[in-house]
Amino acid sequence: MSIQTVATKAFPGQRPGTSGLRKKVSIFQQPSYLENFVQSVFDTLGDCAGKTLVLGGDGRFHNREAVQTILHMAAAHGFAKVLVGQGGILSTPAVSCVIRKHGALGGIVLSASHNPGGPDGDFGIKYNIAAGGPAPESVTEAIFHRTESIKQYRISDAPAIDIDRLGVSHIEQMEVEVIDPVADYAELMQRLFDFDAIKALFGRGFRMCFDGMHAVSGPYATTILEGMLGAPAGTVINGVPLEDFGGHHPDPNPVNAAQLIAIMAADDAPDFGAASDGDGDRNMIVGRKFDVTPSDSLAVLAANATLAPGYRAGLKGIARSMPTSRAADRVADALGIPCYEAPTGWKFFGTLLDAGKATLCGEESYGTGSDHIREKDGLWAVLFWLNLLAVSGKSVEQLVGEHWARFGRNYYSRHDYEAVETKGANELMASLRVKLTALAGQDLGHYVVDFADDFSYTDPVDGSVATQQGIRIVMTNGSRIVYRLSGTGTEGATLRVYLERYEADPAYHHLPTQQALSALILIAEQVGGITGWTGRARPTVTT
Ligand code: G1P
Ligand code: ZN
DSSP states (O other), X not given: OOEEEEEOOOOTTOOOBTTBEEEEHHHHTSTTHHHHHHHHHHHHHOOOBTOEEEEEEOOOTTHHHHHHHHHHHHHHHTBSXXXXXXXXXXXXXXXXXXXXXXXXXXXXXXXXXXXXXXXXXXXXXXXXXXXSSBOOHHHHHHHHHHHHHOOEEEEEOOOOOOOSSOEEEEETTEEEEEEOTTHHHXXXXXXXXXXXXXXXXXXXXXXXXXXXXXXXXXXXXXXXXXXXXXXXXXXXXXXXXXXXXXXXXXOOSTTTTHHHHHHXXXXXXXXXEEEEOTTSOBEEEEETTEEEOHHHHHHHHHHHGGXXXXXXXXXXXXXXXXXXXXXXHHHHHHHTOOXXXXXXXXXXXXXXXXXXXXXXXXXXXXXXXXXXXXXXXXXXXXXXXXXXXXHHOOOHHXXXXXXXXXXXXXXEEXXXXXXXXXHHHHHHHHHHHHHHHHHTTXXXXXXXXXXXXXXXXXXXXXXXXXXXXXXXXXXXXSOEEEEEXXXXXXXXXXXXXXEEEEEOOGGGSOSOHXXXXXXXXXXXXXXXXXXXXXXXXXXXXXX
């Protein structure tokens, strides 16, 4: 067995997006495609002698092959050790947890998150740094530049190794340790939350439904909820990870987790519902006949954080992505702590968490997390909610209703126009950019524009600058429209339009969301010319 140097040619377009490199499986299956990217990551890292790498993915189609390739390339690059999840499985939050706990140099996550899987679906790869979080743009850009000039990669020709049996084996000089994907993560959760209170809650007959969406969080949820917390068997549905997620779109929102929403809408619905996505970093929280928006979820967790043992000392700050509603800002104000507004993508929270500026972070795209790791964390959010429900004795609807009464309600919705023509989508954004300065002060129906801009961000810790992160039209009363193009899609372009209206008066806290936002929806169409540019009269997905 020896290390082979293989000649290769650069592939165009290997630039990581919002969250790693995502492409159709068929693209990743091209000879050398994955190898080129992985070699570019390793070249960017430099000498890795004596270092440990963490490796795992969400179990989607092509995961196993990719794990073997990367293991054999890591051996050729001189890593001392790789920690790989059994069966090649590790949720994204678990990768972050394992990197931190074992002092690894970094980790590779194989996932296309919430994108569909299977032979015709998507695949993805992402590099995470020693702090446990996604590599910052300086690193992903360096990797991308390397992919443009790559001429060879190195790989061991040793036979495939058994990744299903726990324990240690070797490829060349490198040690491969197959680890239990759940153990380290479960131990961390136990330190953060009041497991005794949650156990007692289930002991009182509290009923919950967790939809694993046939994705990676199934084994984590089954071990923790049904195993450690005593929830009855059957609490976790669709709990077995499948390579194609059972043909479904593993995205926990009311559209794609329709089965859970139907269960929670029944008269005898469980007390609490939740779902997670392909790689386990997203979460959706549902009460009985009551959906919680991710932006509200972040705000409620922040307002009640000290009820959970891991957050008893209080929060240092909150961070949210720019398009996320400003509900959390009001909580931060009340707590007298800062609220940071960063661009979309978890990688922008890393420096704030590392510097101790923020404790909780959230995105409107069903992502919530904290400084316990450096990724958003689906099951963590679910356990946080269970902790609040157990300690407060209140229902989901009561907790949220009382929150609105205290802070006001930020009605919120995102309208996605998926797989539209890239040219039209770019032109829509360009035409909006031209209008920005003229928009300030304009009357738009009931609204007056306070300011309009193309969001740019200077990281308060390392000073790095990110420009063109989404167009905001902010009204004088705090309502907003945001337009952004997705950085995770693999087909054409996806236009996201984010709509937010603040309502202080509890008399108006119970309108249907789309109705509450109808005037803003109209303005978004008029100002953006969405139908004209995209050829779509209505969004594909509304969350
Ligand atoms: C989407 C979400 C974003 C999230 C990312 C990865 O990115 O909008 O909040 O961080 O997925 O889960 P987008 O497709 O909008 O670039
Ligand atoms: Zn995800």
